[in-house]
Amino acid sequence: MQNAKTLYWRLCCVAMVVLSVLTFTPLVIPQGRYEPMLAGVPLTLWAGIAIAVAMVALTYIGTHVHPDHNGE
Numbered sequence: 085m086q087n088a089k090t091l092y093w094r095l096c097c098v099a100m101v102v103l104s105v106l107t108f109t110p111l112v113i114p115q116g117r118y119e120p121m122l123a124g125v126p127l128t129l130w131a132g133i134a135i136a137v138a139m140v141a142l143t144y145i146g147t148h149v150h151p152d153h154n155g156e
Contacts, residue, residue, distance in 0.1 A: 114128065
């Protein structure tokens with residue numbers, strides 16, 4: 085079980101780094117554009133919200149799969 089927790093912990097860490105880097109790439113922040121729009125909100129903002137929600141979820145998962153977590 086400890087090996088699985090370590091693996092999941094490392095996957096959470098890698099996913100956080102990837103999301104952090106992805107946040108500042110042209111995929112999320114296109115240069116000099118605010119279109120296309122979705123429900124009147126720029127798609128860039130929706131992408132930022134989705135990344136923030138993913139980071140919160142990864143933080144929650146990470147608290148449970150941390151190798152030193154006792155399950156309390």
